[in-house]
Amino acid sequence: MTSPTPLPRSWYEESARGRLAHLLDAGSFTEFLGPERRELSPHLALFNLPRQFDDGIIVGAGALAGKPVLVAAQEGRFMGGAIGEVHGAKLTGLLHAARQLKRDVVILFDTGGVRLQEANAGELAISEIIRATLDARAEGVRMVGLLGGRAGCYGGGSLIAGCCSALVISEQGRLSVSGPEVIETNKGVEEFDSRDRALVWRTMGGKHRYLIGGVDLFVGDDVAAFRAGAVAALERPALLDPAALASEQGRLERRLARFGDATDGTEVWARLGLPHPAALPDLDTSAFLTLANTQRESADAAR
Amino acid sequence: MRDWNMKGRDRQARLEAGRRLASGKVVAAQDLVAFLEAVLRPGDRVCLEGDNQKQADVLAKALAKVDPAKVHDLHMVQSGVVLPEHLDIFETGIARRLDFSYSGPQSARIARMMFGGRIELGAVHTYLELFARYFIDLTPQVALIAAVSADRAGNLYTGPNTEDTPTVVEATSFGKGLVIAQVGEIVDQVPRVDIPADQVHFVVNAQRPFYVEPLFTRDPAAITETQILTAMLAIKGLYAPYGVRRLNHGIGFNTAAIELLLPTYGERLGLKGKVCTHWALNPHPTLIPAIESGWVEQIHCFGSEVGMEDYMRARPDIFFTGPDGSLRSNRAFCQTAGLYACDMFIGSTLQIDLAGNSSTITGSRVAGFGGAPNMGSDARGRRHPSAPWLRAGQEADPTGAPALRRGRKLVIQIGETFGDGNAPMFVERLSALDLADKLDLDLAPVMVYGDDVTHIVTEEGVANLLLCRDKDEREQAIRGVAGYTEVGRARDRKMVERLRERKVIQRPEDLGIDPLDADRSLLVARSIKDLMIASGGLYRPPSRFRNW
Numbered sequence: 001m002t003s004p005t006p007l008p009r010s011w012y013e014e015s016a017r018g019r020l021a022h023l024l025d026a027g028s029f030t031e032f033l034g035p036e037r038r039e040l041s042p043h044l045a046l047f048n049l050p051r052q053f054d055d056g057i058i059v060g061a062g063a064l065a066g067k068p069v070l071v072a073a074q075e076g077r078f079m080g081g082a083i084g085e086v087h088g089a090k091l092t093g094l095l096h097a098a099r100q101l102k103r104d105v106v107i108l109f110d111t112g113g114v115r116l117q118e119a120n121a122g123e124l125a126i127s128e129i130i131r132a133t134l135d136a137r138a139e140g141v142r143m144v145g146l147l148g149g150r151a152g153c154y155g156g157g158s159l160i161a162g163c164c165s166a167l168v169i170s171e172q173g174r175l176s177v178s179g180p181e182v183i184e185t186n187k188g189v190e191e192f193d194s195r196d197r198a199l200v201w202r203t204m205g206g207k208h209r210y211l212i213g214g215v216d217l218f219v220g221d222d223v224a225a226f227r228a229g230a231v232a233a234l235e236r237p238a239l240l241d242p243a244a245l246a247s248e249q250g251r252l253e254r255r256l257a258r259f260g261d262a263t264d265g266t267e268v269w270a271r272l273g274l275p276h277p278a279a280l281p282d283l284d285t286s287a288f289l290t291l292a293n294t295q296r297e298s299a300d301a302a303r
Numbered sequence: 304m305r306d307w308n309m310k311g312r313d314r315q316a317r318l319e320a321g322r323r324l325a326s327g328k329v330v331a332a333q334d335l336v337a338f339l340e341a342v343l344r345p346g347d348r349v350c351l352e353g354d355n356q357k358q359a360d361v362l363a364k365a366l367a368k369v370d371p372a373k374v375h376d377l378h379m380v381q382s383g384v385v386l387p388e389h390l391d392i393f394e395t396g397i398a399r400r401l402d403f404s405y406s407g408p409q410s411a412r413i414a415r416m417m418f419g420g421r422i423e424l425g426a427v428h429t430y431l432e433l434f435a436r437y438f439i440d441l442t443p444q445v446a447l448i449a450a451v452s453a454d455r456a457g458n459l460y461t462g463p464n465t466e467d468t469p470t471v472v473e474a475t476s477f478g479k480g481l482v483i484a485q486v487g488e489i490v491d492q493v494p495r496v497d498i499p500a501d502q503v504h505f506v507v508n509a510q511r512p513f514y515v516e517p518l519f520t521r522d523p524a525a526i527t528e529t530q531i532l533t534a535m536l537a538i539k540g541l542y543a544p545y546g547v548r549r550l551n552h553g554i555g556f557n558t559a560a561i562e563l564l565l566p567t568y569g570e571r572l573g574l575k576g577k578v579c580t581h582w583a584l585n586p587h588p589t590l591i592p593a594i595e596s597g598w599v600e601q602i603h604c605f606g607s608e609v610g611m612e613d614y615m616r617a618r619p620d621i622f623f624t625g626p627d628g629s630l631r632s633n634r635a636f637c638q639t640a641g642l643y644a645c646d647m648f649i650g651s652t653l654q655i656d657l658a659g660n661s662s663t664i665t666g667s668r669v670a671g672f673g674g675a676p677n678m679g680s681d682a683r684g685r686r687h688p689s690a691p692w693l694r695a696g697q698e699a700d701p702t703g704a705p706a707l708r709r710g711r712k713l714v715i716q717i718g719e720t721f722g723d724g725n726a727p728m729f730v731e732r733l734s735a736l737d738l739a740d741k742l743d744l745d746l747a748p749v750m751v752y753g754d755d756v757t758h759i760v761t762e763e764g765v766a767n768l769l770l771c772r773d774k775d776e777r778e779q780a781i782r783g784v785a786g787y788t789e790v791g792r793a794r795d796r797k798m799v800e801r802l803r804e805r806k807v808i809q810r811p812e813d814l815g816i817d818p819l820d821a822d823r824s825l826l827v828a829r830s831i832k833d834l835m836i837a838s839g840g841l842y843r844p845p846s847r848f849r850n851w
Contacts, residue, residue, distance in 0.1 A: 013823055013824075197848060197849050200850075201849065207851070281849070281851050
């Protein structure tokens with residue numbers, strides 16, 4: 001049966017393996033520690049929870065537009081892409097390899113953060129990943145994060161993303177340290193109604209993050225667009241030095257002063273000088289980019 | 304001599320009591336509780352309007368605040384028990400007896416209160432059945448209804464969510480009862496007159512719209528590949544061979560998948576124009592792509608759906624709209640249409656037993672029926688022929704004299720063998736029976752009776768119960784599509800194979816369907832945003848369904 005659909009191949013809809021298959025140059029991917037090795041989580045069985053042979057992350061090497069890269073893809077459909085011990089170790093190992101090989105890394109984020117069932121092991125994994133990230137970046141390795149999966153990029157995952165040299169996001173992508181339910185649970189529904197999805201997207205969604213300089217590139221929800229975005233992000237400067245950090249710190253201080261008391265994304269967009277801020281979520285990719293690129297904040301090579 | 308107008312005099316007395324707290328017909332919101340205490344009498348039969356969608360919420364809140372010493376032991380006759388206040392009044396003694404139809408979100412609490420004796424239950428009805436009783440033995444003495452706006456004379460605009468209002472007002476007003484409406488605003492001229500002023504006795508300006516639940520919005524992002532497979536089986540195994548043009552869809556994700564497969568899979572099967580042209584249906588957002596690609600000729604609606612108003616206004620050939628341009632829904636008429644003028648009902652359920660009885664009761668919940676039993680039943684009073692109806696009748700009784708043979712409505716239950724939380728859809732004994740025992744009910748709450756069900760569709764295939772000749776065949780046909788559930792594993796393999804040879808059971812491969820083709824890329828829209836785009840931006844999804 002032939003596919004009748006004229007729709008693009010949705011990044012949001014695809015599995016981690018599906019994204020990788022169409023992101024990289026055809027036939028270029030080699031997986032490390034693949035599912036046939038059955039590196040299972042040592043913790044989940046204690047909770048009677050199902051395990052997965054790749055522990056929800058695929059790591060390996062491939063090529064993007066002819067350029068060799070290391071890649072990691074989180075599977076948001078397995079435990080919300082949560083980071084456990086094995087999952088984290090696979091990513092740490094990949095980053096150590098990147099440092100030694102001085103090879104750029106592309107990470108396909110799709111995670112709610114630390115896997116709570118593996119609490120301490122998961123938290124340790126996050127800090128190891130961040131350390132390995134900074135070590136690799138100190139050697140001039142580029143780290144590109146792609147954000148457009150179902151689970152978003154939250155918690156420890158968002159901290160790792162924050163250490164990348166460049167981030168690419170789609171409208172569907174969400175990037176935030178605390179997730180909507182966490183904020184509601186801690187601060188009350190009056191502060192943040194996690195079921196108001198439009199509010200969630202105005203606060204953590206791809207368009208908002210792009211406008212305030214939390215990410216560097218905005219693309220449509222399409223695997224081909226993410227591929228083009230990843231190629232472009234790999235061209236961006238890799239430099240991570242005290243001057244870059246200082247300038248980003250200054251930018252964040254100015255951002256806080258400018259928007260710190262805003263109560264809604266639309267208020268931030270209005271202060272950025274965007275016309276009809278309330279209509280912004282409904283704009284398609286090209287109309288949004290035309291408007292956004294005149295007014296948005298942009299980050300330095302650190303964020 | 305007998306007084307032949309006691310009801311009229313009773314209403315006159317209430318009118319006079321009410322007018323002391325009103326200015327003309329208009330009651331101020333702050334006087335509402337005192338007003339209700341003045342016009343209500345202990346033991347009154349009261350209809351507090353509310354169903355699975357719209358709610359007279361301001362009137363419900365006020366009723367819950369009246370003094371139980373003044374107003375008590377009311378007999379509530381209403382479609383929906385949905386808001387907390389609908390049950391609070393039974394806790395405080397304001398109300399005692401209840402006849403209703405649907406209780407969705409209050410299903411657990413209502414069961415507890417019935418069990419604890421706080422509620423004296425009359426019966427659980429279908430919508431149409433309760434409406435019918437409004438005109439026979441449950442005529443309200445007071446109706447508390449909801450409208451969008453009123454003019455100063457009391458003409459009401461009920462707008463897209465007209466739903467039950469005309470029926471409630473007809474029974475109450477002409478039955479000499481009192482009609483009190485909450486409105487969102489009072490205007491010089493209403494956009495159209497849905498309820499004439501002389502049927503409306505008092506109006507309360509709530510200064511905000513009545514509450515509406517977006518109950519029929521199904522997010523395409525949540526549709527699974529198994530649901531897509533069941534939808535393919537239904538389209539190719541039922542819609543195509545029977546040529547079903549007039550139909551009603553239930554509320555679940557399986558039928559949403561069918562709606563989203565029409566412009567892709569259905570188009571490829573060459574079914575456009577041959578099936579799914581005329582509907583009794585709430586305005587499902589998932590039907591937008593099929594409407595836009597020319598599949599649908601006409602839809603009559605039970606109610607409206609939040610966010611669909613502008614879209615329907617822009618498609619007047621498809622929807623029933625008024626001179627003002629907005630939708631006019633009517634639950635009683637649409638239920639009648641679904642019962643008498645549709646050849647098919649297809650919907651999901653939670654439990655099916657070996658006789659084909661189905662129920663949405665699991666655990667201790669009294670969810671009520673809503674409209675499904677009317678949609679999912681054969682109308683014995685039907686007399687007009689149609690090809691699907693005649694064919695179904697012929698399958699059920701192949702030797703009967705054609706001119707004397709009843710047709711049959713296609714009543715289809717669709718679902719996965721294991722539902723939410725891996726609960727099996729097929730069971731030896733319905734949970735509804737346990738609930739009936741516990742609450743000492745005369746009737747177990749069965750949604751669709753086995754003798755009305757004609758087909759069951761699961762990912763295992765299609766079972767045609769019309770072709771079963773006895774109770775054993777029927778049981779094995781059901782077991783044959785029950786997959787790996789206990790019921791399915793206890794099937795008689797030889798008998799199931801014989802049923803398959805007779806096409807009583809059709810597997811995906813028997814219908815030329817490869818389960819691996821059941822992919823989300825077949826959905827014409829995969830997100831709420833796709834639906835909005837398909838509508839040309841006319842569909843405005845509620846905030847909670849937006850992921851942008």
